[in-house]
Amino acid sequence: MVEFNKPSRNWQEVSDLIYNMFIAEHYALEEGTKIDGIYGIGNAAGRFWGGGFVTRNKFSIKIFTTPDDGTLIHFDKAMSGMGGGIMGMAKMNKEFDRVKLILQNL
Numbered sequence: 093m094v095e096f097n098k099p100s101r102n103w104q105e106v107s108d109l110i111y112n113m114f115i116a117e118h119y120a121l122e123e124g125t126k127i128d129g130i131y132g133i134g135n136a137a138g139r140f141w142g143g144g145f146v147t148r149n150k151f152s153i154k155i156f157t158t159p160d161d162g163t164l165i166h167f168d169k170a171m172s173g174m175g176g177g178i179m180g181m182a183k184m185n186k187e188f189d190r191v192k193l194i195l196q197n198l
Contacts, residue, residue: 094192099162103127106163107155109198117191119151127155130170148180149187167195 098106107126114121114131123130134148150170158164169188 093166093168094195096165096167096195097158097162098165098198099158099160101163102161103155103157103163106165106198110153110155110165110195113194113198117194119149122150127153129153132170147183149184151188151191165195167192 111121111126117133119131119133121129122132130150130152132148132150148171152166152168152170154166156164156166169184171184
């Protein structure tokens with residue numbers, strides 16, 4: 093899990109930015125809400141049959157208000173990538189790092 097602290101940033105603004113970023117990247121909010129949800133891309137059944145050749149990623153986002161009225165973001169993988177074997181795990185880690193960089197710069 094990775095934490096990002098956004099001091100002096102309103103949690104609603106941050107949750108909207110994150111939601112819009114994931115939508116622009118072709119992810120969908122598959123579970124939960126903008127402040128405590130799981131964003132995913134791809135198809136689980138496709139990953140099962142196609143292994144690492146099929147894109148399937150899921151990430152967890154949790155947004156908290158800090159005592160100084162800032163925002164804290166928890167970002168984590170919501171799946172291991174093991175269903176796609178070694179290739180699937182490598183792709184998952186690469187995508188995690190890519191999305192982490194985007195979130196860092198929001």
